[in-house]
Amino acid sequence: MATLRFISSLRPHQGHQPEGDQRAEQTRPQPRTGMKGKSRRRSQYPGGSSATGPRARTPGPAQGPNCKARPQDTKHAAHIRRPEPKTLAQGLQTNPEGHCEALNLLATPPGKSTTLEQAAPKDLADEVIVQGTRVPITRPVQQGEQDGRAGQRPAPHGHSSWQESKKDLDTPTSYRGNRAQTGLDLKPAEKEHATVRVLIASAPHADTFGYSMPPPGLLRLGGALEAAGHETLLEDLAFRQAEGSLGSGDRVFRKAAELLAAQGPLDMLGLSVMGATLPAALLIAQHFRALEPTTPIVLGGPGAGAIDVTLLERFEAIDVVVRGEGELTLPNILRRMAEGRDLVGVAGITRRDLEGRVIVEADQPLIRDLNELPPPAWHLVAPLLVYKEISGEDEGLVPIDSGRGCSYDCSFCSIGRYWNRHSRCLPPERLVNEILQATSLAGARQAYLCHDLFGANRKQALAFCAEMKKRGGGTPWECRARVDHLDLELLQAMAQAGCYRVLLGIESADPLVRRANNKNTPEDLDPLGVLDDCATAKITPILSFILGLPGEDPKALALSLDLASNAALRAGVNLSFHLVNPQPGCELGVEFQGRTRRVEGIPPDMALGAGDSPAEQILIEAHPDVFSTWHQLPHSEERLEELAKIARKLPLLLQRHARTFALLRPHLGLDSLALFRAWRATGRSFSGFVRSQADPLLDDVLAWEEAQIRQAQEPLHSTPGAFRPDSRPIPVGEILRVDHDLSSLGPDCLRPKADPTHMLVQRSPGTLASTRTLKVTGDIARILETLTGIQTTSELEGNHPGLQQTIQQLAEAGLVTTKQS
CATH class of the missing domain: 3.40.50.280 (Cobalamin-binding domain)
Incomplete structure (x- = not known):
């Protein structure tokens, strides 16, 4: 051999x-x-x-x-x-006897x-x-x-x-x-x-x-x-x-x-x-x-x-x-x-x-030219469908080696230095070929472009979008990009080419923190404007923040959390918070070498799902300079614990209760960091904390968001045909009676007028667990409230002549379905 x-x-x-x-x-x-x-x-x-x-x-x-x-x-x-x-x-x-008993892990x-x-x-x-x-x-x-x-x-x-x-x-x-x-x-x-x-x-x-x-x-x-x-x-x-x-x-x-x-x-x-x-x-x-x-x-x-x-x-x-x-x-x-x-x-x-x-x-x-690379050898791995069956991942994502490297040198990232600060992309036609090949595999529905800098080469990005629009047949894909590389023109081209989601690295809302960590973004960067452009193009953005970067004081942290709170008011925005893990090769890993440490109870974001076995733990402890991916920066343990709680709890809270959280800030006169601390100090659930304020508007908004959370977990209902006499009709969604017109509530209006309103909250059609809210009249709300699934259509018609025809019309509008036995 x-x-x-x-x-x-x-x-x-x-x-x-x-x-x-x-x-x-x-x-x-x-x-x-x-x-x-x-x-x-x-x-x-x-x-x-x-x-x-x-x-x-x-x-x-x-x-x-x-x-x-x-x-x-x-x-x-x-x-x-x-x-x-x-x-x-x-x-x-x-x-x-010659049998292996143990390895020297050190x-x-x-x-x-x-x-x-x-x-x-x-x-x-x-x-x-x-x-x-x-x-x-x-x-x-x-x-x-x-x-x-x-x-x-x-x-x-x-x-x-x-x-x-x-x-x-x-x-x-x-x-x-x-x-x-x-x-x-x-x-x-x-x-x-x-x-x-x-x-x-x-x-x-x-x-x-x-x-x-x-x-x-x-x-x-x-x-x-x-x-x-x-x-x-x-x-x-x-x-x-x-x-x-x-x-x-x-x-x-x-x-x-x-x-x-x-x-x-x-x-x-x-x-x-x-x-x-x-x-x-x-x-x-x-x-x-x-x-x-x-x-x-x-x-x-x-x-x-x-x-x-x-x-x-x-x-x-x-x-x-x-x-x-x-x-x-x-x-x-x-x-x-x-x-x-x-x-x-x-x-x-x-x-x-x-x-x-x-x-x-x-x-x-x-x-130099990634077009000279051979195609990926899909035949060397298990069928993609088996991957999906084992993992339970139901989006059908398939990875695409779309480009390599990064021309930046952010302090918390090693990719730029690993690739000598060079960024290269597959040529547009070649990239489209590989996307179409990969998404033709059984189990594949959507392409995941793995390169970090989509749009850095604007001309190439637009050419790819044009080619994908021409040949892609609506194949959906997602990518990663920097906020300062995107605008409405490019986002609309991406959407027309099939892009439905983009990961954006914000890191910090404070320009001084971004500068101190070599993010190299304009100081007048307007992330919210880019999010509005994403909404116009119907692309879902994921915003990523890094907490605890060097130079971040409580004021800078509050700015980032306020930005996250304001961003969450935009429909469809997802949030992701991380702590710094100064891995070998990045600037922070070099600067703080020997001073970083593991902190019990704070898992490393850069190593989720790894390093948990006893043998790995021994190895990590024995070679801290090699495995600093598991370390935190040398902040006080109290600060690290607070940042970890923020990273763990606040993104989900803002995605579920974005409006309630945004209303609480002016109500209590607090920024997002102070509000988070005030809530955690009570030891209550967030819902209990809100109700303790005894504010009618806060109660209405909280009830609306809790209905949205419940409906997002409901199964999708198919539209029934003609109702039979023995059918048992029920509303599609949850009916709410509130004292404020919440339909006007949004980023630019946090004080809606007092106006008794009826709303129907439903699970939205599609694979994503999202909801929609319909404003309905009081008459329709009363009809929907009578449809409990207990009485049959004939029984309802007998008690209320003509109701069967109304029910049929509401079903055609997607407001009523049949209770499944």
């Missing part, structure tokens, strides 16, 4: 040492059985065929007392000797580096034997000899084109795949050199939104690896956890490792991580290393790039960290692997040298 213990990342050796040129060539492991009982083995060696027959082999030594012999193919191993599995597993504890303590012995024999310090041929060892360069320096990150090289990288790769560019599943006419890639068998996986988590969709980055990476001619497997471990394959608690990581190992023999395992899934990935890597001592493990994704050196210094199970876009770097690694070469000079990676020093190679230039 090909293996990535390349000469540049050797580990200490303990045990049998062959002498000189007589070192034994080891054998390839026997094939494992695939998930469906079929052997996955294709040939003795990557790129070889069964017709050529196996190479001459002799058995190699066992790998240690706690592991059965795992021989490896020496084509790519360069006769590199292996350490004991205990070394590879970073402190794996074994009992006398790895190497912070501030210390793992000491590795040089694995090559001293008499061959400058060369090794590869298939009977002496090959020079590429020694680690000294500082200043090339861009890659020990422990230092070289300056980025800027952009390069995908074509330039493909010339360097010398790999075919045609795509492979199942035409029926991808919807594209794909042809098998020609094998110009050895093929490597690689498994890429996303680390598990329990965030419902996340595991309801396949990981779009890995879908794209899988397509790139197949385009390079490699046999590619993909495991979405969040999906596996959701379906129950991995169990719960600490068992998840062992089960995940066993599941990955069962798909062997593998030439490489790649783990993709966000900050929240990094602990899980490291634990899985340690368990996998114990099962597969010779299979290389590569870590990549936004959760690894900023702490690449630290990860390799402390976690022996990880061999290489890929920084940036894997579509370029990983095929380069695999090509070196197939050729039996080391990783010296491979751009975009961080690795170890012979002495165990961590080497940061030059950055991989970004892909």
Whole structure:
């Protein structure tokens, strides 16, 4: 089997040492059985065929007392000797029978580096034997000899084109795949050199939104690896956890490792991580290393790039960290692997040298034109319909890798720095193609564009909307954008193209706080004006606020909460509050390193559904600088607790009782922060707090909003046909009698006139749990109140002649339906 213990990342050796040129060539492991009982083995060696027959082999030594012999193919191993599995597993504890009992979760303590012995024999310090041929060892360069320096990150090289990288790769560019599943006419890639068998996986988590969709980055990476001619497997471990394959608690990581190992023999395992899934990935890597001592493990994704050196210094199970876009770097690694070469000079990676020093190679230039990316490999994951069935997500969202990067450098976000502050989008025609392909999958109804900056390139955004309007057939989609990138013209174009929802990062209403945290928005920004434009375009906005940013005092916090209160008065606005989690790689993570901390009872917003198991908790506590995603800024505990309560309670309160809350502010002469504090100090429910004010207008508005809450939970009623004599009619909705004309209540009118009014509150048609309110006359209200579902139509007609005809007319208007037995 090909293996990535390349000469540049050797580990200490303990045990049998062959002498000189007589070192034994080891054998390839026997094939494992695939998930469906079929052997996955294709040939003795990557790129070889069964017709050529196996190479001459002799058995190699066992790998240690706690592991059965795992021989490896020496084509790519360069006769590199292996350490004991205990070394590879970073402190794996074994009992006398050789069974694993526990993993050392602490790895190497912070501030210390793992000491590795040089694995090559001293008499061959400058060369090794590869298939009977002496090959020079590429020694680690000294500082200043090339861009890659020990422990230092070289300056980025800027952009390069995908074509330039493909010339360097010398790999075919045609795509492979199942035409029926991808919807594209794909042809098998020609094998110009050895093929490597690689498994890429996303680390598990329990965030419902996340595991309801396949990981779009890995879908794209899988397509790139197949385009390079490699046999590619993909495991979405969040999906596996959701379906129950991995169990719960600490068992998840062992089960995940066993599941990955069962798909062997593998030439490489790649783990993709966000900050929240990094602990899980490291634990899985340690368990996998114990099962597969010779299979290389590569870590990549936004959760690894900023702490690449630290990860390799402390976690022996990880061999290489890929920084940036894997579509370029990983095929380069695999090509070196197939050729039996080391990783010296491979751009975009961080690795170890012979002495165990961590080497940061030059950055991989970004892909300039995303149109050169291969299509996502949907055939590598479970059907989307199964994702939806397991997660219970009923909107049919399907993720689209619509663009990459961010040109801003907000203090609380690492994305801009991870992508060197460059933002790129898929070209409009290509993006429409991928949306239509993805939404044609069973279970898909709506596209979720994952790029953060829709509209940053206005010309491209308008071109996409025009193309989507032309070819999209009304396919609904949602996106993320900045408030200062949107206006009525663009929003209307988006709506006509199928956009129904947009996430907007407000962060703070105070321009000084936004400036202090590099939000880089105009100081005269008018978020409410953009919300009104969203309402005109019939697009639902989600407003995101970050509480506790540096520079935010109580006055600034009150401004943000007032803005949220005013925004909630706009129909359909959703609110989302978060506390800062200074993750590695962002400005706040660097500025406050060593001063942030976890606070009991305040879960991190950036890591919901992750880090809860005992093993993860131990790891997070042992390496606080690596896992600061779970930390809070160094505010007082009292302040953090209050901010957490605001973030947890106020968004839902404002979405349910926006009008009542807005009326209370002038009634009590308080801003939103002071009002929240006054309510919480009473210990009452919000409804009890409002009724204690003994204000008729507040009572009317509260009764209206509570009726809306109840009706939003009601099932939709179908319009009945002609009422039969035995039908039992009932109103569609809830009738209210109030003393004020609440139909005029809104952002510009918080004191409606006193006027006894009858209203009918109904569940709105459609999939969203929304309501509508109809103003009805007193006569209609009295008729609706008589329809209790107890009397039949004939009984009502007998008591009130002519009522049956009126009921039929009200049913046609959507005000009456039939009680279901």
